[in-house]
Amino acid sequence: xxxxxxxxxxxxxxxxxxxxxxxxxxxxxxxxxxxxxxxxxxxxxxxxxxxxxxxxxxxxxxxxxxxxxxxxxxxxxxxxxxxxxxxxxxxxxxxxxxxxxxxxxxxxxxxxxxxxxxxxxxxxxxxxxxxxxxxxxxxxxx
Numbered sequence: 001x002x003x004x005x006x007x008x009x010x011x012x013x014x015x016x017x018x019x020x021x022x023x024x025x026x027x028x029x030x031x032x033x034x035x036x037x038x039x040x041x042x043x044x045x046x047x048x049x050x051x052x053x054x055x056x057x058x059x060x061x062x063x064x065x066x067x068x069x070x071x072x073x074x075x076x077x078x079x080x081x082x083x084x085x086x087x088x089x090x091x092x093x094x095x096x097x098x099x100x101x102x103x104x105x106x107x108x109x110x111x112x113x114x115x116x117x118x119x120x121x122x123x124x125x126x127x128x129x130x131x132x133x134x135x136x137x138x139x140x141x142x
Contacts, residue, residue, distance in 0.1 A: 011068035022053045038080040094132035099140040
């Protein structure tokens, strides 16, 4: 069993829920992609192989996976929430193109240190942070 599956199964158990076949299919689809995704794109991926997983089931599973610490809502782009799996991944910045929707990730060690230092001066403990910048990518500027 994969580590993310064990984490999700244990989390669901604390909620009195089970790792059903549709939830396992959704979990596997999320962790098989290494891109940001929205529910519609995930639904399209899943429907190619599994006709019995509904869009509603995906929408209900996303908050469970967020609460379990496996994914996060990374950004909102082109009027849709985009997610990414965070389990086993370092923090990073998002540069989002307003025109084409392209998302570029960059390491954020310097920014993360500044944010943590600022939080510390306020006595604030950070669990998660999202930093993004919107503008035009090089292709759209040309």
